Amino acid sequence: MDLVVARPEGLYCPPGDFYIDPWRPVERAVITHAHGDHARWGMGHYLASRDSEGILRSRIAADMPLQTLAYGEPIEHHGVRLSFHPAGHVLGSAQVRLEYKGEVWVASGDYKVEPDGTCAPFEPVRCHTFITESTFGLPIYKWPSQAEIFREINDWWRANAAAGRASVLFCYAFGKAQRILHGLDESIGSIVVHGAVEPLNKVYREGGIYLPPTVYAGDLKKGDPRLKHAIILAPPSAGGSTWMRRFGDYADAFASGWMMLRGTRRRRGVDRGFVLSDHADWPGLLWAIEQTGAERVMVTHGSVAVLVRYLREMRGLDAQAFETEYGDEDDATSQEAE
Numbered sequence: 298m299d300l301v302v303a304r305p306e307g308l309y310c311p312p313g314d315f316y317i318d319p320w321r322p323v324e325r326a327v328i329t330h331a332h333g334d335h336a337r338w339g340m341g342h343y344l345a346s347r348d349s350e351g352i353l354r355s356r357i358a359a360d361m362p363l364q365t366l367a368y369g370e371p372i373e374h375h376g377v378r379l380s381f382h383p384a385g386h387v388l389g390s391a392q393v394r395l396e397y398k399g400e401v402w403v404a405s406g407d408y409k410v411e412p413d414g415t416c417a418p419f420e421p422v423r424c425h426t427f428i429t430e431s432t433f434g435l436p437i438y439k440w441p442s443q444a445e446i447f448r449e450i451n452d453w454w455r456a457n458a459a460a461g462r463a464s465v466l467f468c469y470a471f472g473k474a475q476r477i478l479h480g481l482d483e484s485i486g487s488i489v490v491h492g493a494v495e496p497l498n499k500v501y502r503e504g505g506i507y508l509p510p511t512v513y514a515g516d517l518k519k520g521d522p523r524l525k526h527a528i529i530l531a532p533p534s535a536g537g538s539t540w541m542r543r544f545g546d547y548a549d550a551f552a553s554g555w556m557m558l559r560g561t562r563r564r565r566g567v568d569r570g571f572v573l574s575d576h577a578d579w580p581g582l583l584w585a586i587e588q589t590g591a592e593r594v595m596v597t598h599g600s601v602a603v604l605v606r607y608l609r610e611m612r613g614l615d616a617q618a619f620e621t622e623y624g625d626e627d628d629a630t631s632q633e634a635e
């Protein structure tokens with residue numbers, strides 16, 4: 298029996314009668330993480346990891362009907378034993394483990410296998426069937442080390458500061474921004490953040506994650522002397538808006554896994570691109586799939602066809618596609634409005 302099937306409302310667990318990251322309003326929703334395409338408004342009841350509570354309440358509603366579980370803490374519903382396990386994607390992100398009559402399925406949500414210091418590291422979970430994302434499921438995607446990327450970002454910032462101009466770094470407001478903050482060299486200058494970023498920083502800090510001190514952009518006026526040496530973190534939607542005027546002369550850059558493709562950077566029209574993703578790269582996806590020991594793999598959002606074919610032909614696995622409506626928060630062209 299399949300513990301998860303694709304329905305028009307989302308991924309559904311028939312014996313448990315609940316959905317995982319549904320994209321339409323349903324009675325019972327199990328949420329893997331708080332990105333907008335996975336955690337939506339309007340569910341009758343939400344179940345999520347304890348670490349995701351602050352972000353969910355700040356993004357959906359403070360009084361949302363939310364029940365939480367610590368990582369590894371099981372709950373039983375209609376005979377289905379459910380638990381959350383770290384996915385290493387953003388604060389609170391979880392894989393969902395389901396066990397029913399000896400059968401084990403794990404739904405990954407979005408995940409990244411390299412630990413980053415801003416959320417619990419990815420933990421492989423043994424299962425019979427693994428539902429994996431495939432956002433960067435092409436062999437061309439192989440991330441440089443994080444240390445290397447942070448060195449590049451800090452060097453770029455330092456060089457701009459030496460030339461007396463601000464550095465504007467566009468990045469997704471939840472997850473990516475906090476990860477960048479965590480890796481910045483705060484001795485270079487002030488760190489300024491957009492209004493979409495600061496409320497999330499607060500939740501991370503309350504969760505015990507170290508982020509350097511930040512200045513809210515709204516508190517700065519044009520010509521503020523701090524701006525000459527500052528780095529500014531802003532969502533891509535702020536690019537080209539009047540909001541940018543206060544920064545005077547600035548250099549800009551974009552941080553995303555898609556920056557591996559030269560064409561993407563050109564389309565964004567920024568000076569620099571930094572290859573930094575909160576998703577597993579191709580070797581990471583294959584490693585994670587292998588670690589689960591699963592013989593059956595269901596592939597969701599991303600390069601579904603390529604990964605399915607590779608798993609079938611090269612790994613001899615029973616791989617299939619799952620139709621979903623998840624977007625891609627790492628994609629500059631599909632940003633939710635913030």
Ligand SMILES: [Zn+2]
Pocket residue numbers: 330332335386407626
């Ligand atoms: Zn995500």
Ligand SMILES: [Zn+2]
Pocket residue numbers: 334335406407430598623624625626
């Ligand atoms: Zn996703």
